[in-house]
Amino acid sequence: MAQYDIGLDTHKHTYPMQLITARQGELDGTTISATITKNGTPYDLAGLSVRFECVMPTGEWVRDTQTNIAGSVVSHVIAQKTLAASGHIHLAYFALYDSAGKKIETTDGFFINVLKSATFDADISAYSDQVDMLVADVHTLLVAWQKQCADQDAAFTSNEAGRIKAASDLLAKIQRDYTTAEAARDTSYTAAEATRTTTSDAATKRANDAATKVDQAISGNLQPYVDTAVAAQKDKAGGILGYDKYQREHYVADGTTIIAYEDGGVKKLKAAPGSSADGTTITATSDATGAKTFSVKASVMADITDTKAKAAANTAAIATTNTSVGVVADDVAKLKADMGTVSGVLKSVTGVA
Known part of the structure; x- marks a missing residue:
């Protein structure tokens, strides 16, 4: 690797312009080590950034930020893109930027003689490593975004599975609670219906009993009431x-x-x-x-037996007398009938009413 040590001043009064020679298409083959001064005094580059800028022989511009700073010395390896076209680079220099990215000033210019390559297939276009870095940054962002999307998709899939499971569990719980509540309702309804039926039957019986009692009272059959009243007083103090x-x-x-x-x-x-x-x-x-x-006592019983016998004889005599009286009554009735017949015959014979 060839290295050129040059001095450049920001007041741009270096004459003659210094010459650097490189071959077309070389990759990291030439290094420029430039000492930066300001009116001959070493330039304090602390807090600044330095970029290499030039215009290629074909007219395309180049801006390259790949520089190393040590004190007031800037080192730069000429990029292959800068050496894409053979010929003379008449405009090349270093530009100084502050921390905000604002260009402060530039150095003297220098020449670069790009020798023609026998085999390099030139791809000539304007070049800025910042564009490459921007593309790289975009690519990095794109990769990060794709990873974030993939992570979000995975998280969504996981969360969706959890949500579906939670919803399924909740639905199953609701179904179980509903079944339990429905069974409890049926049990409660059955018990209430049984109680209602029993109560209704009892009420119906009371109503029927009352109606029977009313019917008995209306028809004059008060015996049930008398029986109830007597039973209530039976064998009680002050009762019956x-x-x-x-x-x-x-x-x-x-x-x-x-x-x-x-x-x-x-x-x-x-x-x-x-x-x-x-x-x-x-x-x-x-x-x-x-x-x-x-x-x-036996003597008393004998008297009672004799009395009973006499009473029985009297009863038989009374019955016989009653029979005789009946016969006499029949004879009298017949006599009355005969008298009536005789009276009728006499009336017809005598004509006397």
């Missing part, structure tokens, strides 16, 4: 003594009544008023368990 209880607490000995009563909490028995309580008529005996048994 039932027949079964009466039979348990009272003993009839052929017309003589034994009454059971309490004396200081002790159950006792006594004869009814008008009966004998001295043992002449009713005898009380105890069995092996101590239970009391009451019976009418």
Whole structure:
């Protein structure tokens, strides 16, 4: 690699112009190392950028930012694009830019003699490495954008799958909740319907019973009400003594009544008023368990039997008398009929009414 060390001043008074020689199509074959001065004083390039600029023999311009700065020295490797056309480059220099990208000033010019190449296939066009960098930046941005799109697509696909699953799970939960609620509603409805039916049946029965009672009252059949009232008072304090209880607490000995009563909490028995309580008529005996048994004495029973026989004879005599009276009544009726017939014959014979 050939290197040319030259000095360039920003006041542009370097004469004669310095000459650099390179071959057409060379790639990184020639380096320019230029010491930049300002009125002969080394230029402080700190905070600045330096670009190589020229016009090729064919008239196309070149701007190349590929420079290295060390103090006031700028190094630049002439790019292959700059050497695309053979001939003389009469206008070449370095331009100084501030940090905002504004061109501050330029250096003296210098010549570049581009020798013709025997084999280089020239591709001559205006060139700026900034365009290449811009294209590279665009490519980088495009690659980054494509990656971002791919990442977004992947994220969307993943999120969409999650969203679909979440929606499916939610739908399944809604379906389960609906099924559960529907089953609970059916159960509640069935229970309510059963309660309603039971209540309705009970109400219907009460209404029918009431209607029956009204019908019975209207038709004069008050026996059910009497039965109900009697049952409500039966065998209660201040109420009515039932027949079964009466039979348990009272003993009839052929017309003589034994009454059971309490004396200081002790159950006792006594004869009814008008009966004998001295043992002449009713005898009380105890069995092996101590239970009391009451019976009418034999003499009294004989009298009662005789009385019953006499009563039966009287009843038979009355029946016979009644029969005789009936026969006499029949005879009288026949006599009346015969008298009526005789009376009719007499009226017809005598003509007497």
